[in-house]
Amino acid sequence: MTYGEINSEICFVRFVEFFKHAGANAPRTFTAQKREVPGEGTPQREIPPDSIVHNQIATFIPADANKKNMDLPDEGFADVPGGRVKYHIVDADLNGTPLLVLHGGPGATWEYLEPLAALEGGRPVVFYNQLGCGDSDRPDDLSLWTLERYVDELAAVREALGLDRVHLLGQSWGTMLAVEYMLTRRPAGVMSLILSAPCLSASRWAADGRRYLQTLPETHRQAILRAEAAGTCDDQGYQEAMAAYYRRHLCRLDPWPDCLTKSFERLNAAIYLQMWGPSEFTVTGSLRDFERAGRLHEIAVPTLFTCGEFDEATPGTTAYYHRMMPGSEIAVFEGASHQHHLEDTADYLVLLREFLARVETGAGE
DSSP states (O other): OOGGGSOHHHHHHHHHHHHHHHOOSSOOOSSOOOOOOTTSOOOOOOOOTTSEEEOSOOOOOOOOOOBOOOSSOSEEEEEETTEEEEEEEESTTBOSOOEEEEOOTTTOOGGGGGGGGGOOSSOOEEEEOOTTSTTSOOOOOGGGOOHHHHHHHHHHHHHHHTOSSEEEEEETHHHHHHHHHHHHHOOTTEEEEEEESOOOBHHHHHHHHHHHHHTSOHHHHHHHHHHHHHTOOOOHHHHHHHHHHHHHHTOOOSSOOHHHHHHHHTOOHHHHHHHTOSBTTBOOSTTTTOBOGGGGGGOOSOEEEEEETTOSSOHHHHHHHHHTSTTOEEEEETTOOTTHHHHTHHHHHHHHHHHHHHHHHHTTO
């Protein structure tokens, strides 16, 4: 039996149930204060010296915006290769350049990115669940779960919704999709990129995950290694070990916000296994050879990288992407992790508003 043949529903569904009951042992806070997991030590900080460290909430007053209807319902379906995807538009009646949001996974849903609905700044915010995810069509065809088809899907969503000019925000797997779209399609009308918790080198991601694994308590580390060797994750010790890993590096809030729990509960494990693998740091799927850091210089639009201090997308690796992309910006959220948009929502939204305002001012909008 290969790892890809294990009962994926047991792995993901039971893990979510464990987290709903156990919670994460970190203080609940929405400011960018340092968080530590009690009794487990703290991984070494690696905040790059040239980054912006957000540890105070800035102020921002958005400019007044005129109203203009996008001639689209707030919710609906768009035709894409392989089926239909469900979209949701916040503030569709505003005339600013829309922000199009690409959720992570692969196989997750956009619900965990709900805080972006409060972005303001006079622009619509457009969410959609990728094919196979959430309320979008869920065809039972593994051949559809490819990077190339998801790039085609993104292009189809832009066309269907009339997004001629747009800012793109990708989170986690969504950053892979955004960068591949920019490199292969060379699309017109993309005004900027926001690459949040980026994964642009599968090998670096896996190596960083393995280093984090070494910082776990020995009992947790051994439980994960035993499960990997046996090709099974239906074990209480493994579930507890992964919970410890996730509460350090995925989301450090206790309890997890409902929007994040909902996305985990609705995760399409078949897509995740097909494209990524059995765990965050074991990459066996079709994205295992994804390496785009060396081509980031080909992307000329203004770009902002964000990550958390304890992010799976480590500050060191995110700073490496930043250096590979001349003119880009980087912000590291102190005390936060992969879901820093949930852990430090106010700071995150201020950062996005200010970045988008600078881009649009520079473009003469």
